[in-house]
Amino acid sequence: QDAIDRKVKRSETFKTAVHGLEMDAPALKTEELGHRAPQWVRDNLVTMCMRCKEPFNAIMRRRHHCRACGYVVCARCSDYKAELQYDGNRLNRVCQECYVFLTGCMVLEDREGKHKGILEKGAAEVSGRSLLCSSLQLLDKNGKGGTRGWFVIPQDDPLVLYIYAAPQDVRAHTSIPLLGYEVRDLPQEDSRHLFQLVQSRQVYTFVADTEELKRRWMRAMARSAMGITHPEEEED
Numbered sequence: 001q002d003a004i005d006r007k008v009k010r011s012e013t014f015k016t017a018v019h020g021l022e023m024d025a026p027a028l029k030t031e032e033l034g035h036r037a038p039q040w041v042r043d044n045l046v047t048m049c050m051r052c053k054e055p056f057n058a059i060m061r062r063r064h065h066c067r068a069c070g071y072v073v074c075a076r077c078s079d080y081k082a083e084l085q086y087d088g089n090r091l092n093r094v095c096q097e098c099y100v101f102l103t104g105c106m107v108l109e110d111r112e113g114k115h116k117g118i119l120e121k122g123a124a125e126v127s128g129r130s131l132l133c134s135s136l137q138l139l140d141k142n143g144k145g146g147t148r149g150w151f152v153i154p155q156d157d158p159l160v161l162y163i164y165a166a167p168q169d170v171r172a173h174t175s176i177p178l179l180g181y182e183v184r185d186l187p188q189e190d191s192r193h194l195f196q197l198v199q200s201r202q203v204y205t206f207v208a209d210t211e212e213l214k215r216r217w218m219r220a221m222a223r224s225a226m227g228i229t230h231p232e233e234e235e236d
Contacts, residue, residue: 034084034102038070045168051077051095053120053171068098072168120171123164126154132220137207138163146207153178153220158229161221176204178224185218197221 041050043063048055050071056063064078065071067087073095080099081091094102127133131153139146150164152172159179162172176197186194186205193214197204208214 033098034068034082035086037086038066038068040065040070041072041168043072045166046072046170047165048169048171049074049077050122050168050170051097064093066095066098067092068094068102071095121154121157121162122170123150123152123162123166123172124168126152126156126162127167129155131155131158131224132216134213134217135167135209136217139205139207146205149173151206151217153224159224159227161224178221179227181221181225183218183222183225197225 046056046063049061051073054061054074056074061074063072064075066073066078067084068082078093078095080094080096082094082099082102083089084092084094084102127150133150133152135148136151137146137148150167150169152162152164153160154162159177161176161178163174163176164172178197181197181199184196184198186196188194188211193208193211195206195208195214195218197206206217208217
C-alpha cells in the first residue's frame with residue numbers, strides 16, 4: 001500500500017515537476033512520460049544537478065540528461081535505466097524519479113521526506129509565478145567585479161530576493177530579505193545601469209542590462225522593502 005501511495009503521489013507531482021523544464025517549451029504531460037521524447041534542458045541553464053542539487057564540476061560531477069524528463073542530472077542521480085516507448089522500448093539512462101515512475105520499482109535512497117530549506121525553490125518554478133525575474137549582476141564590495149546570476153522575487157514570498165546562478169537551477173545560492181531596505185539610484189557609469197539596496201552598513205550594488213529593467217527592479221524592490229505584497233496595497 002505504501003508503494004501504491006508513493007506511485008500515485010509521484011504521478012500527481014510529475015505534472016508540476018516537468019512543467020518547468022524550459023520556460024518556452026511545451027509541458028510534458030504525465031501520461032506522455034516515456035512515450036514522447038522530452039525537451040532537454042540546456043546545459044548552460046543549470047549549474048547544479050536538478051535532482052540532488054549538488055553543483056557540477058568538470059572532473060567529479062559531470063552533466064547528464066535524463067532521457068525521460070529531460071532534466072540535467074549528475075551521474076549518481078542518472079545511474080538508472082528504463083525502457084522508453086518512444087525509443088523502441090530500448091533501455092535508456094533516466095533519473096531516479098523517472099525510473100521509479102516508469103518501472104514501479106522502489107530504490108533504497110529516498111529524498112521525498114527531506115524537508116526543503118528556504119533556498120530550495122526551483123528557479124524555473126518561481127520565475128513562472130514571480131513579481132519580477134531577470135538576469136542581473138551583483139557587484140562585490142569594491143565595485144570592480146561581481147557575480148552575474150538569475151534574480152527572482154516570487155509571488156508567494158514577495159519580501160525576499162532569491163539569487164540563482166542560472167535560470168533553471170533547482171536551488172538558490174542565497175537570498176536577501178528586502179523588508180526595511182532603501183533603494184538608491186546611481187548615475188550611469190561606463191554604460192552600466194547601477195542601483196543599490198542599503199540598510200545600515202549593508203550595501204548591495206546591482207547592474208541591470210538596460211535602464212528600463214533597472215527602473216522595474218527599483219520599483220519592485222522598493223515595494224517589497226515597504227512590505228507591499230499586493231498591488232492594491234500601494235498608495236500614490
